[in-house]
Amino acid sequence: MGDPFDLAAGWLQENLLIPALYQFGLMNWEDVSYNWALFALYGAAQVAVTFAVCLPLEHWRPVERWPDSKAVGVDVLYTVLSRVGILPLVTYVLFYRAQVSVSGWMTDQGWVPPTLEGLFPALLGQQVLTFVLYAVILDFSDFLRHFLSHQFRWWWALHSLHHAQRQMTFWSDDRNHVLDDLIAFVWFGVIALLIGVPPLQFPLLVLMLRFLESLSHANVRLSFGWLGDRLLISPRFHRAHHGVLGAGDRSCNYGSVLPWWDMLFRTADFSRDYVPTGDPSGEEALATGTWTQQQMAGLRRFARAFGRSHVRYGA
């Protein structure tokens, strides 16, 4: 039996990574290398599954047809970088070690970092149920972070990179400014510390959630129906968030996987129907530049955000 991802990562570790680390005198990275292999394999699987499902969907009922899809290429790069490449490694090295360090420090102060299982011991051993509860809490925290990123000028300057895409596809989920990604990591880290998120315990379910997030960006006329759209976020729902009118602080539909928070805080808009996407207030490089040009443009906008404060953004 065995978990195919674990075994494949083990194979990579034994036959490629360990020999390389040993050769270069880096054996102290052997734990990191295994976890990176695991992250990368899950990432590759996420991309493959998303690709296999979303590409036919986008051909079947596209919202928009473009004479060329040049701007999509950079989103592919964003996806590969953040799911298979360097980002998982950074996440593990920085985030994981920092989390252990801080939670250990708190234990020393006599304050045991709380966990859901600690609050509800019955959850111990109920892996799937525990994960679902963690996922719901994390989804809410992500909703909050996303909402706030639309409220502050400097933060929107970074997040507007995500909104700049006028050729939005399932690849667009990962197009973010690196500083925005960094904030998201720290945000997640704090929440993880507060509720004790188990980092690598539920990779397959994380894979499913990431798939839904990618799907919600797909260029496809797809709604889950009146009820379905109120249970899970569909491409139709998230597209409204990316609409030209949705840029800036008057947007709607901030959720990632569950639309419940938008409904609760009255930011949900189920009426907008497959609107054009993009952010007319941003410079063109944010939309059609190369990866570096987009990052630099985001940084410029970020710097400007600390200057004049009377100009509002958005439409």
Add this chain to the structure above:
Amino acid sequence: MRRLCLLLSLCFTLPGFTARANAGGIAFVIDSAGAAVSVIDMATQKEVRRIPTLREPHHLILSPDGRSLLVGDTTGNQIMFLDPNTGEVKQRVPVTDPYQLAFSPNGKFLTVNGLARNQVDVYDAATMKLVKRFPVVATPSHLAYSPDSSIVFVSLQDSDKLAAFDLRTMTPKWTVPVGKTPAGVLWLNGKVLVADMGTDYIAVVDPETGKVLEHVETGKGAHNLFLSPDRKILWVNNRAGGTTVSMDAATLKPIRTYAIPGGPDDMDFAPNGKIWITRRWAEKVAVLDPATGTFETIEVGRSPHGLFLNPKGPAPAVVSSR
């Protein structure tokens, strides 16, 4: 299959059936990534159930009185006390980042290496109160005591150093370079042996001064060291080589090399002469027969790490099959 197992176990419990002695035995294998401890029936060599831990357990150790098995959960920041005969969870004690842990031979102290937090914590074994924290330069990994319990030796994996701490005065004794990426530590014949994972040898270190006296070649990525129960054979697991080597404990001359693929890590000795080895990246435990060089395989959880055999314990009850 289940019916067959039932039939077999029935046979073993029949009166007059002399296989009674080997019908028992319970083994514990830690599954770090799966946040669990696998309970294995030593007789059938099958996993019978899993005990959930909080986050990320790595190593385990038997208490001096033999009544508790301590499982260190690093990111969970707690030590779980199990009944070594049944696997029942008796207690959970908050402890910072317990990676490796070991009791001093006199049973007074429990030393806990906080790998992620760069600290070596010495606890009073009776009260579980922290006696002393030694901050170290990097990632304390494995540890060993001098037989008189006066000194604890700790390998600092991400540095090239081994550290010694005097437990009588609770002061650092020395920290010296011993070779690249030091891992397993073992006291043997008045010397300290350190497995250097970045090389293919173990370093033999003078416990008084920390001076490296000699290097003994074992295989690529020497990772962990164990002494057989009769104290005659030294076993070394080599991470990069994927091998386990037996050596004469008196002369440190190699006897035989066994191929154990999948990152051989922790090890324990069964009374029937077989050696149990966790294979870190293969989701398996190898049960090696040193005489023939072949091994049997036990399927376990996602990343098998620490291992403990309790051959005198009763065969574990099947609570639920997974």
